[in-house]
Amino acid sequence: MVKRTSFEGDACPVARALDAIGDWWSLLIIREALSGQRRFGEFQNKLGMAKNILSARLRALVDHGILAIAPASDGSAYQEYVLTPKGRGTFPILVALRQWSEAFDDRPEEIATILVDRAKGRPVKKLELRAEDGRLLSSADTTLKPRPAPRRRSAG
Template sequence: MVKRTSFEGDACPIARSLEAIGDWWSLLIIREALFGLRRFGEFQSKLGMAKNILAARLRALVDHGILETAPASDGSAYSEYLLTPKGRGTFPILVALRQWSEAFDDHPEEIATILVDREKGRPVRKLELRAEDGRLLAPDDTALKPRRSSKMVGRSRSG
């Protein structure tokens, strides 16, 4: 086989997400959808991508249950693309990507926008991973455990 690798059915949850949203455009489409865009033409002109690619991506996102089509809210016969709860659930992923750029990009001054708390207009906090008891967790403070057994699979060195 020479087909492009698929991660469908892979046991790794990260691979499974990438299967759905791990391409160049999907997350940007979702970002625009979170921002309020709904119509094919809006996505196309805002993202500046080829229409065939956009059509393919929208179809895939609908197939994955991330977007759904609905009759246009303006009363016209066209339809629009709305985020499902699953689609809206990608928000932390987008925030994590944004904050990674803000923290590590070589030219952060080129970043045009800041994500703020709508009510106060103040920048949001950085995402933090915490234990059940609230302790802040770095990568090395975590481990991967098989789902239904108690045998630990250790995370090794990787300082």
């Protein structure tokens, strides 16, 4: 496997996120984990990945704190991969990718599923970025500015 450049220490939060989840296999593993898959064989069957690639991606996701290894929930000797809070936090990222694909794919009719609210059975609304006051924002409405320096506590 080719060694990727690490963005772990990069000042950009997008680059840092991509360091943890930026390859497509990792995002697909997370997708499957969000759908309830927990075992190596389940991931392999669903994704059709080579064992060595799956092992490397699972190890990286564990190293980044996105997945954790736990004893099998059925009491067997197997181990399972469970999403951590950090891993569950990727859900909006995957929803955003899904909705982007649904909006811009050349053949949207070939997309096999729709995301629905489990309780109501209705499609999920498109994600929106809103200002603190509730206004809908686009990229033209935002900018980056330096983070304020941490406040020093006074002694005494």
